[in-house]
Amino acid sequence: MRRLVLILGDQLHDSSPALAGIDPSRDRVLMIEAPGEARAVWSHRARIALFLAAMRHHAASLAGRGIPVDYVALDDPRHAAGPDGLVERLEAAIARWRPAELHWVEPGEWRLERAVMALCERLGLRSVRFADPHFLCSRERFAEWAARQKTLRMEFFYRRMRIAHRVLVDEAGNPEGGRWNFDADNRSGFPAGGPGETPRPPRFAPDPTTLEVLALVERRFPDHPGSLEDFGWPVTRAQARAALDHFVATRLASFGRWQDAMWTDMPFGWHSLLSSSLNLKLLDPREAIDAAVRAWREGAAPLASVEGFVRQVLGWREFVRGVYWLDMPGLAEANHHRHDRPLPGWFWTGDTGMACLRACIGQTLRRGYAHHIQRLMVIGNFALLAGLAPRAVSDWFLAVYVDAVEWVELPNVAGMALHANGGRFTSKPYAAGGAYIDRMSDYCAGCRYRPRERSGSRACPFTVLYWCFLDANRPELAANPRTALMAASAARMDDAERARIRELGESMLARIEAL
Template sequence: MSGALRVVLGDQCSHSLSALDGLDPARDTVLMMEVQEECTYVPHHAQKIVLVLSAMRHFAAELEARGVRIAYVRLDDADNSGSFSGEVLRAARRLKPDAIISTEPGEWRVREAMRGWEAATGVPVEIRADTRFLCSLDGFAGWAKGRKQLRMEFFYREMRARTGLLMEGDEPAGGAWNYDAKNRRPLPRDVAPPRPQRFPPDAVTRAVMALVATRFGAHFGAAEDFDWPVTAADARAALDDFVAHRLSQFGDYQDAMAEGEATLFHALISTSLNAGLLLPGECCHAAEDAWRDGQAPLNAVEGFIRQILGWREYVRGLYWLKMPGYAQTNALEATRPLPEFYWTGDTPMACLRAAITQTRDRAYAHHIQRLMVTGNFALIAGLDPVAVNAWYLVVYADAYEWVELPNTHGMALFADGGVMASKPYAASGAYINRMSDHCRGCAFDVKKAVGADACPFNALYWDFVARHAERFAKNPRMAMPLMGLRRMAPAKLRDIRAQAAAFLESDLMKGYT
């Protein structure tokens, strides 16, 4: 072989991938690899593995239909080495390419492995920038340089101006950059969210499901109800379905939670975005077009675009700017083991039970469930960030370390000490009661902080504030809870902290064995 070996990873199922730029079908070969190491570096949810492997097989078939030569390694191939590096070495020995071309990966550990390919194979390796994102890594580093605080809001405004999304000349559409204050309504009882379009598995996906059930049957979750998009066409249909039927009310209810309502008005496209089946630009433009055509209000469209153009691009930039040390920080010195109920959902706390059970069954929970239920509990209970980060990476079908780690480590756990968030997102049961109906049927009373039936979030919240009062004394965004703490009668605070201590030592908090 005198052409290039072009490597496409499992989350790079995009025809616009930079590794494919300039591909010569007559000379080049595309290498795609299903490997054990990627399925088990954490024991991913079965649906996550099905999603990636099925998307890869469909994408390879699309390339072959265009006349591209594919070297495809299946998970159950007898001579599968089990790792990316092993398969690149095998392919280089077999095909003898004059170059290896790849797109920069999403995760630090994969990039470190990729940097060793040239020495291992003796073939020049070119690692190209991932141009599917709207902000390059160099662009983010340039934005961050010299800044004392790396706040998403200011990055987002610059990205709005740079891309022209939701802009009217030099000014933001509607005169404001952010309509978050309008996006905090609980779901009324008489509002029934429409059911999102789902995608029953075809023969390719069913074969992958059978393989995953055999190989990874002990992993968290099951693959049997899998119905995520696994092709670009289906991913686009899912996006169009959201824009047509849920975007108009997404803004109002994006922070809401409700019993029996797993998806509400959310887009359900993060699995497709993070696997490369959708591109962030097409998602943002689809939403903007809906607003300009009068199909969706500005608060909904701005909130949706902010999650992609703002948060998604920001967390990627922050991840690569701060790794590898970022993952090891533990600013709040949290060390408590992850409770067993994070894996089983077996807890009398209704909000946690709903979020975890849904996560087990669907490999999905929306951002408020992740931040203000499972994440908030982990924060105020002082759970070990390493264990919590690993859990989030295991359980969600859209989880890759570049997007999962900053959101969990920085936003939910404040383990980075404020690099990402200006304050810890700690809340008592009152927040959950305001934004959901979970508390109505809960075994605990959300209005109580002390007593056998008191909501654990209440005592844990005030214990968290008291535990870190000195640390947060100079944080202006913590002024109100610290004032509340100072005004609390000493006897009441002692009772609350005793309640928290007893709960943390109770059987409900036993760790996984």
């Protein structure tokens, strides 16, 4: 064999450079389902099912194009006695086919990239690794940009990307609408009556291939968290494109204004739900950006909403991917605040008296999905305030969301939500008390705790632990212009108040399982 072409589970784009020049008579594609990948973190069953279903559909698509595929299924009889790991199954395939070269695209995980490179070196096999053209900024270009910056800030990177790719800029390179950033227009909470009727996103009924996968996952991973009851995620290129079209037609116009708002029993709102399709490479970010910008130019969506969406795709998504590769492997072990508390058991059940966490975690376990504010300002915020161990929290996020790939999940969780890298690419810790959650949701109305109380039996854990966090980190917060007012507020507490709040916070953490 001339080439063995490795296609990983999150590399399902038709135009993979590893496929260039493939000769069906001398080359073969290799795709591997590995039980060990589902167990590396205790993965949500919907996450496992999404990857496997999308992989199997992609393999069928390749075969339909006349490309020979060696598909190593989860229960492949060739591995009845093991091994379970992806790299071990790759080694067995290399022994089976004896290729002259392994062609592959850079993966989304530092660990896997190093392991495949080490395997090829040990076997003396020539490895041809391609940059991933799915992204609009290569790892090398990001590193070059970062080397010229005093601090890494997404806003400056985002503006550069807008100009470089001619997105929402005029002929002179100035931002459309006269502003780079419409965040101020995109942070509204719902009125007292709630969001009203929200448009339903499309649900893609499982076909026979997907149904087979769902049954397999139920059988092989019965003890894993989550439910497959509502599974309807896009698993093909055509479905991903349909999901994009539906979002642009029905939800993009209101997406910006309400993107930070939360409401009980409103799992999706106006969010795009495209991240899983983007991260599996079923959908190209360029077509998502182009579709949104076209909607604005045609008067179908306001500029603020479109800019908010573009910021997520062209800005933050590309930025955190660059940071991940720049800072690994240190990012995975970062622990600026030296937090070491284990995850409460209710992270896996949602069984907590805090209504906001009960809603967000419950939704996550049912659907494998929560939007970015639920992840950052409810679940991540609590993890920061409670001093949960960053690695454990990052592994949980990687396990429970269908769109989770390490390059995007780890920087968002360890770097942004937990401030574990000390603000390497964020300007402040994203810490907030119960008042923020009360303002942005209806969760507090049905909670046994009171968001504005920081004493007594009904004191909100978010509020109490927020003030404990401010007090414990006062010098650092005071030195940061963006958090100096927070530190000043904490400094105004007298010694008795400070001691009382600290005592209540310690009591809450001592009985965290019962909160």
